[in-house]
Amino acid sequence: xxxxxxxxxxxxxxxxxxxxxxxxxxxxxxxxxxxxxxxxxxxxxxxxxxxxxxxxxxxxxxxxxxxxxxxxxxxxxxxxxxxxxxxxxxxxxxxxxxxxxxxxxxxxxxxxxxxxxxxxxxxxxxxxxxxxxxxxxxxxxxxxxxxxxxxxxxxxxxxxxxxxxxxxxxxxxxxxxxxxxxxxxxxxxxxxxxxxxxxxxxxxxxxxxxxxxxxxxxxxxxxxxxxxxxxxxxxxxxxxxxxxxxxxxxxxxxxxxxxxxxxxxxxxxxxxxxxxxxxxxxxxxxxxxxxxxxxxxxxxxxxxxxxxxxxxxxxxxxxxxxxxxxxxxxxxxxxxxxxxxxxxxxxxxxxxxxxxxxxxxxxxxxxxxxxxxxxxxxxxxxxxxxxxxxxxxxxxxxxxxxxxxxxxxxxxxxxxxxxxxxxxxxxxxxxxxxxx
Numbered sequence: 263x264x265x266x267x268x269x270x271x272x273x274x275x276x277x278x279x280x281x282x283x284x285x286x287x288x289x290x291x292x293x294x295x296x297x298x299x300x301x302x303x304x305x306x307x308x309x310x311x312x313x314x315x316x317x318x319x320x321x322x323x324x325x326x327x328x329x330x331x332x333x334x335x336x337x338x339x340x341x342x343x344x345x346x347x348x349x350x351x352x353x354x355x356x357x358x359x360x361x362x363x364x365x366x367x368x369x370x371x372x373x374x375x376x377x378x379x380x381x382x383x384x385x386x387x388x389x390x391x392x393x394x395x396x397x398x399x400x401x402x403x404x405x406x407x408x409x410x411x412x413x414x415x416x417x418x419x420x421x422x423x424x425x426x427x428x429x430x431x432x433x434x435x436x437x438x439x440x441x442x443x444x445x446x447x448x449x450x451x452x453x454x455x456x457x458x459x460x461x462x463x464x465x466x467x468x469x470x471x472x473x474x475x476x477x478x479x480x481x482x483x484x485x486x487x488x489x490x491x492x493x494x495x496x497x498x499x500x501x502x503x504x505x506x507x508x509x510x511x512x513x514x515x516x517x518x519x520x521x522x523x524x525x526x527x528x529x530x531x532x533x534x535x536x537x538x539x540x541x542x543x544x545x546x547x548x549x550x551x552x553x554x555x556x557x558x559x560x561x562x563x564x565x566x567x568x569x570x571x572x573x574x575x576x577x578x579x580x581x582x583x584x585x586x587x588x589x590x591x592x593x594x595x596x597x598x599x600x601x602x603x604x605x606x607x608x609x610x611x612x613x614x615x616x617x618x619x620x621x622x623x624x625x626x627x628x629x630x631x632x633x634x635x636x637x638x639x640x641x642x643x644x645x646x647x648x649x650x651x652x653x654x655x656x657x658x659x660x661x662x663x664x665x666x667x668x669x670x671x672x673x674x675x676x677x678x679x680x681x682x683x684x685x686x687x688x689x690x691x692x693x694x695x696x697x698x
Contacts, residue, residue: 316436382409438465441694464577572610602652
């Protein structure tokens with residue numbers, strides 16, 4: 263159904279017409295349905311601007327249709343309208359389409375919402391919103407925008423300074439589904455394969471469903487992921503070959519600090535500035551995140567030293583890894599050390615997910631600590647210390663920890679459970695199940 267027809271139906275509160283909400287129609291026959299939780303439990307009734315960003319194929323459009331349906335169901339005809347940025351080629355066109363819709367909002371309803379899907383497909387979309395906000399036309403409207411670039415969240419102040427209303431929070435990262443939710447829906451059928459299946463799915467609802475039904479990730483899911491990433495790369499004049507070289511370098515050096523100059527050299531790029539450009543795009547898309555060394559005395563990141571690059575969207579890693587991991591059995595053929603790196607990336611993805619839900623700085627760098635003898639994989643807010651091990655560990659391995667960090671406690675994610683006053687061992691499954 264075209265957008266004018268959708269808006270015409272919304273103006274008359276006709277929300278049960280087949281084809282009007284294609285993603286919701288698909289859910290009715292879906293073999294499994296996941297509940298999405300990314301920190302926004304209910305839409306505010308106040309006016310303002312919400313920016314919701316996240317990877318493609320993770321359910322943003324389905325969520326948007328659900329919220330659009332519920333708005334009209336609760337507040338009546340002409341309380342909500344819809345636009346799609348993929349059909350609007352410029353900021354001027356966006357401004358025009360919004361201006362056309364504004365007079366049709368009901369004056370009787372206490373809530374007026376405009377949903378704009380994939381707004382980041384429009385170059386300089388924020389220009390249109392700024393003009394309309396400055397003219398006072400949006401003072402009674404809540405604008406909900408979704409998009410596939412996290413740039414807007416990392417640089418939100420630059421996008422719409424002082425124009426997002428008085429909402430308590432305006433920026434959200436649309437996170438992967440949690441392992442707890444995945445386990446609720448799929449755990450009984452998958453049994454002991456549940457954890458690895460979740461890992462290779464990256465928490466993507468589409469990949470999760472396919473793995474549950476078919477036991478593998480079909481190529482169309484891989485192609486959709488690649489098309490999304492490469493489309494953003496091509497839009498900046500960069501090449502697929504260089505992208506793949508960068509990703510292969512991260513695969514080779516996963517879990518090990520590496521400087522940008524070395525990344526450039528290993529990837530065959532001209533210099534570290536070129537390498538940085540690719541790394542920033544991947545970070546903006548939420549595919550990877552840097553982890554910097556942490557100074558325990560100053561309690562800050564050491565930005566001048568080499569950093570680790572963690573995948574925070576494991577479906578991206580699966581889509582480009584040369585081993586062509588498509589099912590749980592494929593992952594088990596990887597060398598044990600490589601599996602350990604993937605588990606570390608899974609924890610990085612989970613920590614990023616939890617941070618985003620809590621409303622902390624979006625996609626901010628992670629931190630690790632090391633000296634000549636020891637290393638800790640993750641330092642969270644200078645307080646939580648997490649080490650990831652593949653296989654069984656013992657508290658005696660960490661007898662050094664209370665001497666180095668006498669006021670802190672270490673969580674060791676491994677295959678056994680133990681606990682004393684300074685270190686606790688938990689399984690990776692228990693760690694993932696401890697959060698919604």
